[in-house]
Amino acid sequence: MTLATHAIVGVASARLFSFNPVFAFFAAVxxxxxxxxxxxxxxxxxxxxxxxxxxxxSDIVVNRDFIIDFGKMAFDAILGLALSILIFQPSDPLGIQTLIIGVVGGILPDPLQFVYYKFRHEPLISLQKFHYWIHTKQKIESWQMGVFLQALLVFVVVACSFIFL
Ligand SMILES: [Zn+2]
Incomplete structure (x- = not known):
């Protein structure tokens, strides 16, 4: 999924365990x-x-195209951070800490795939196998439908998060 979706869902998950930063991090991951x-x-x-x-x-080749791709991913991640701040509006240090843990933990497995592509050693090999195994093999081709469904997922997760917390 997009990094923005991962960031927001990561924060919603981390908030369940805001009392313990380690639990919060693992919940986000x-x-x-x-x-x-x-x-x-x-x-x-x-x-x-x-x-x-x-x-x-599989691989991600660091070439000219990568510069564009990196820009897309950076924008996506920053959008996730910005939307998370907007949605959850953390007002105290604990809230800010949980938000950062959620964004980082929620996004982290994807940059770790890149690290795996450049450094194919354990424990990254096992992590990559797991990531590939759990990742859906069913792609939604239409980006409009894709964006809509991810926005819907984010809405439902955020709504649950506000109902329970
Ligand atoms: Zn992923």
Whole structure:
């Protein structure tokens, strides 16, 4: 899913455990894998070389296209942070801490895929296998439908988060 979705859902998950930063972090990381399992749309990365036969051999090539892709991902992550601040409006240090833990934990598994592509060693190999295994194989092709469904998911998760907390 987009990093913005991962960030917001990560914060909603971290908030359940705001009393303990370690639990909060793991809840945010777990939320990443859980929602990746839902069929979804992802924007295309030109620098990504996907190997359908052996997914562990996929790669992101650092070339000219990567600069654009990096810009897309950075925008996506910053959008996630900005929307998280807007939605959750943390007003005390604990709220700010939980928000940062949620954004970082919610997004982290994706940059770790990039680290794996550049450094194919344990524990990254096992993590990549798990990420690939849990990630849906069902892609939503239409970006309009994809964006709509992710916005809906975010809405439902945020609504639950406000009902329970
Ligand atoms: Zn992911």
């Amino acid at each position: 777990a939320s990443h894998f859980l929602i990746d399992a839902i069929p979804h749309w992802d924007y295309h990365l030109k620098s990504a070389k996907t190997n359908e036969e052996d997914p562990l051999q």
